[in-house]
Amino acid sequence: GAVVSQHPSWVICKSGTSVKIECRSLDFQATTMFWYRQFPKQSLMLMATSNEGSKATYEQGVEKDKFLINHASLTLSTLTVTSAHPEDSSFYICSARQQYQETQYFGPGTRLLVL
Amino acid sequence: GQNIDQPTEMTATEGAIVQINCTYQTSGFNGLFWYQQHAGEAPTFLSYNVLDGLEEKGRFSSFLSRSKGYSYLLLKELQMKDSASYLCAVWDAGNNRKLIWGLGTSLAVNP
Numbered sequence: 001g002a003v004v005s006q007h008p009s010w011v012i013c014k015s016g017t018s019v020k021i022e023c024r025s026l027d028f029q030a031t032t033m034f035w036y037r038q039f040p041k042q043s044l045m046l047m048a049t050s051n052e053g054s055k056a057t058y059e060q061g062v063e064k065d066k067f068l069i070n071h072a073s074l075t076l077s078t079l080t081v082t083s084a085h086p087e088d089s090s091f092y093i094c095s096a097r098q099q100y101q102e103t104q105y106f107g108p109g110t111r112l113l114v115l
Numbered sequence: 116g117q118n119i120d121q122p123t124e125m126t127a128t129e130g131a132i133v134q135i136n137c138t139y140q141t142s143g144f145n146g147l148f149w150y151q152q153h154a155g156e157a158p159t160f161l162s163y164n165v166l167d168g169l170e171e172k173g174r175f176s177s178f179l180s181r182s183k184g185y186s187y188l189l190l191k192e193l194q195m196k197d198s199a200s201y202l203c204a205v206w207d208a209g210n211n212r213k214l215i216w217g218l219g220t221s222l223a224v225n226p
Contacts, residue, residue, distance in 0.1 A: 109157040
């Protein structure tokens with residue numbers, strides 16, 4: 001149980017384009033999903049928290065107009081990196097949590113390379 | 116302020132036991148997590164402690180002392196595949212309900 005998937009696992013795009021990453025909870029309903037970014041040899045950095053049916057809460061320094069998050073259902077959240085630039089290249093990981101549960105389960109991550 | 120400290124790197128030998136410590140100072144506390152992260156992969160859940168004491172799960176055990184702001188992850192009968200980064204995280208329900216992450220301990224298991 002508690003399986004989270006992400007798609008795509010790898011994406012390469014040109015600078016200026018937008019990229020959408022999907023995060024799905026496969027066997028449970030995720031009332032809350034989290035989006036993280038991780039640079040090589042660094043710890044996880046929380047970007048935003050999204051609750052199903054409401055607007056995401058962004059961490060300080062994360063541009064909400066650049067990183068669009070949608071959590072329209074209890075099993076799906078999406079992160080769209082708009083007008084991507086090379087500095088957005090990173091490992092993006094989502095996690096999901098059930099209502100009244102504390103444990104977050106992580107998706108396998110998406111590697112984004114912006115050329 | 117909020118702070119989680121764990122050693123940056125550790126080395127151990129296959130078959131041995133290793134203890135990875137984590138100390139924390141957070142404004143709220145609703146539990147402590149340990150995650151394992153292999154290079155290039157996402158974290159996987161290992162343990163969750165909310166009460167004081169030792170939780171054992173196979174070769175891995177996790178201990179918590181809330182009064183001391185201290186936890187450790189104990190790995191027994193080390194295997195080469197245990198070489199990974201081990202992340203300590205505190206669930207701070209008082210801080211917009213989010214996990215506060217340590218920087219991780221990179222464990223190298225040598226033959």
